[in-house]
Every structure is written in structure tokens, then in C-alpha cells.
Amino acid sequence: MAIEIKVLRRGDDSILMNVAPAVFDNPIDAKLTREFLEDPRHHIAVAIDDGMVVGFASAVHYIHPDKPPELWINEVGLAPTHRRHGLGKAVLRALFELGRAHNCTVAWVLTDRSNVAAMALYSSVGGTEGADGLSHAMVGYSFGLMDPRKDRSSN
Numbered sequence: 645m646a647i648e649i650k651v652l653r654r655g656d657d658s659i660l661m662n663v664a665p666a667v668f669d670n671p672i673d674a675k676l677t678r679e680f681l682e683d684p685r686h687h688i689a690v691a692i693d694d695g696m697v698v699g700f701a702s703a704v705h706y707i708h709p710d711k712p713p714e715l716w717i718n719e720v721g722l723a724p725t726h727r728r729h730g731l732g733k734a735v736l737r738a739l740f741e742l743g744r745a746h747n748c749t750v751a752w753v754l755t756d757r758s759n760v761a762a763m764a765l766y767s768s769v770g771g772t773e774g775a776d777g778l779s780h781a782m783v784g785y786s787f788g789l790m791d792p793r794k795d796r797s798s799n
């Protein structure tokens with residue numbers, strides 16, 4: 645597959661107007677898209693196949709008065725036609741790179757323990773399972789952004 649991985653910026657709204665079915669939960673809203681892309685703390689990396697968005701990962705980098713910036717991974721989704729091709733890893737890695745550029749020392753994500761695919765994805769990009777205070781049905785993964793070598797596969 646010749647797929648382009650792209651981090652969207654202000655002005656890239658039109659890219660999100662052509663999305664494959666079942667990538668996002670809901671139809672794309674033009675006003676929310678503009679607001680998202682204009683906000684410097686919100687990030688989205690997409691996988692594009694022949695002009696159509698077939699996958700994405702979204703995140704927010706946030707700060708706190710007593711803590712360094714962190715990257716919270718909000719959602720990851722691939723079109724059913726494009727799963728198991730390494731694209732989930734690719735869009736996450738693009739966000740990790742962006743997190744490093746914003747001096748984030750850690751990224752983290754939550755998922756449901758029953759989501760085998762998500763747990764496999766997060767493990768495969770170096771995620772360490774464990775977050776205090778979660779219910780047993782939820783699992784958290786954190787990713788040290790300072791050492792990309794912890795990512796156990798590079799394809």
C-alpha cells in the first residue's frame with residue numbers, strides 16, 4: 645500500500661472532507677474541524693490512500709504549572725479495509741514525533757481491556773501497561789518519548 649502519513653495543520657480542513665467509512669464515529673463537522681486545526685494544542689495525524697483519509701490518531705498536548713508537557717492520545721481509528729497494515733503504528737508514531745517536538749516527555753492513552761487490537765497496537769509501539777486508579781475494564785499505556793528505541797518494531 646502506498647499510503648501517505650500526514651500531520652494536519654491549520655488550513656488542511658479539506659483533507660478531512662474525504663474520509664473512508666467507519667474511520668470516525670460521526671460525520672466530520674466543518675466548524676469543529678476548523679476549530680480543532682486552529683488550536684495549537686490539538687493534533688491529528690492521518691493516513692491517506694489515494695486522496696481519501698483511511699485512518700487517524702488524534703491527541704492533545706497539555707501543560708500544568710508543576711509538570712512538563714504530556715501528550716494524551718485521544719482516539720485512533722482505521723478503516724476496516726486498512727487494518728493490520730501497520731497504519732495504526734504509523735499514525736501513532738507521527739504523533740509521538742510531534743509530542744517530542746513539543747517537549748512532551750510522556751504520551752498516554754486509555755482503552756478497554758476487551759479491545760484486543762488496541763492493546764496489541766499500543767504494546768507494539770512500546771507502550772507500558774499500567775495506570776493507577778482505573779477500573780478493571782480499562783487499561784492505560786504510557787510511552788516514554790525520550791527513547792524511541794523502546795518501540796519494539798520499526799515497520
Ligand SMILES: CC(C)(COP(=O)(O)OP(=O)(O)OC[C@H]1O[C@@H](n2cnc3c(N)ncnc32)[C@H](O)[C@@H]1OP(=O)(O)O)[C@@H](O)C(=O)NCCC(=O)NCCS
Nearest residue numbers: 720721722727728729730731732733755761762764765768
Ligand atoms: C486498533 C486499531 C487502530 C489498530 O490499527 P491497525 O492499523 O490495524 O494496527 P497495526 O496494523 O498498526 O498493528 C499494530 C500491531 O497490533 C497488532 N494488531 C492489530 N490488530 C490486531 C488484532 N485485531 N488482533 C491482534 N493483534 C492486532 C498487529 O499485529 C501489530 O502488531 P506487531 O507490531 O507486533 O506486528 C484498529 O483495529 C481500529 O481502528 N480499531 C477500531 C477503533 C479502535 O478500537 N480504536 C482504539 C480505541 S482506544
